[in-house]
Amino acid sequence: MKAIMQLREVDKSFGGVHAIDHLSFDIYEGEILGLIGPNGAGKSTCVNLIAGVYALDSGVILFNGERLSRQSIPDRAFMGIGRTFQSPKPFEGLSVRDSVFTAALLYNKRRRDAEKATDDILELTDFAAIRDLPCAKLPIEKRKWLDMARVLAIRPKLLMLDECLAGLTPTEMDESLALVKRISGTGVTILFIEHVMSAVTKLCTRVVVLNEGTLLSQGAPLTVMREKAVIKAYLGEDYEYVED
Ligand SMILES: Nc1ncnc2c1ncn2[C@@H]1O[C@H](COP(=O)(O)OP(=O)(O)OP(=O)(O)O)[C@@H](O)[C@H]1O
Numbered sequence: 001m002k003a004i005m006q007l008r009e010v011d012k013s014f015g016g017v018h019a020i021d022h023l024s025f026d027i028y029e030g031e032i033l034g035l036i037g038p039n040g041a042g043k044s045t046c047v048n049l050i051a052g053v054y055a056l057d058s059g060v061i062l063f064n065g066e067r068l069s070r071q072s073i074p075d076r077a078f079m080g081i082g083r084t085f086q087s088p089k090p091f092e093g094l095s096v097r098d099s100v101f102t103a104a105l106l107y108n109k110r111r112r113d114a115e116k117a118t119d120d121i122l123e124l125t126d127f128a129a130i131r132d133l134p135c136a137k138l139p140i141e142k143r144k145w146l147d148m149a150r151v152l153a154i155r156p157k158l159l160m161l162d163e164c165l166a167g168l169t170p171t172e173m174d175e176s177l178a179l180v181k182r183i184s185g186t187g188v189t190i191l192f193i194e195h196v197m198s199a200v201t202k203l204c205t206r207v208v209v210l211n212e213g214t215l216l217s218q219g220a221p222l223t224v225m226r227e228k229a230v231i232k233a234y235l236g237e238d239y240e241y242v243e244d
């Protein structure tokens with residue numbers, strides 16, 4: 001399997017907080033990799049290091065074999081590194097369609113291509129029927145979808161989804177999982193950060209577990225979730241996985 005992203009001995013501290021501590025793991029091309037672990041484990045920090053929001057203290061991150069160091073956030077987006085945020089960030093003043101189109105204009109030389117890309121994305125993300133709705137009127141679950149739709153305009157090779165299911169009802173969650181699967185089906189590699197374990201087991205073939213900035217375990221979701229260390233640090237002693 002080919003690694004699209006490789007983290008090697010990555011370190012990041014914020015003042016006295018050692019958020020990421022000698023962390024190494026790979027994301028393989030085409031997979032949906034789950035990134036799980038307790039609050040404060042360093043999951044969002046990983047996303048921010050890969051996206052270029054924070055600089056590494058030490059270590060190496062390779063994207064398709066190329067070292068990421070001085071590239072800015074937009075440079076990395078142009079390379080195909082996409083992410084959504086734990087809290088959605090809509091362009092409040094724009095319609096659904098124009099939010100995606102604004103992003104598409106940056107990533108397509110010709111207006112016609114940007115229009116076509118926008119239409120395709122609105123179709124894939126089920127926004128076609130409400131394309132003219134102002135973003136400010138979207139319900140919360142659709143705001144997360146809009147973040148996903150907008151980032152698709154950069155034609156990501158790797159898409160990092162930071163808790164895109166938080167706060168959703170079970171039905172909305174299932175619809176969102178189906179959307180992530182559709183996105184994955186278009187060939188996008190996905191890093192999926194989530195606390196809802198049933199969602200992780202449904203979607204991911206592999207998970208990486210972080211705890212206090214270090215790699216606690218990695219492997220198949222159901223195998224990892226039965227490990228004592230993972231239960232102790234994250235899932236809790238009373239945890240029992242139930243298929244829903
Ligand atoms: N910009 C920052 N400044 C200071 N400390 C930070 C910053 N970002 C993260 N941290 C700290 O780094 C640690 C890891 O935080 P991070 O947000 O990566 O955790 P997380 O795994 O995403 O948690 P959650 O599941 O709650 O989202 C925490 O102790 C957090 O307080």
Ligand SMILES: [Mg+2]
Pocket residue numbers: 043044045086162
């Ligand atoms: Mg987080």
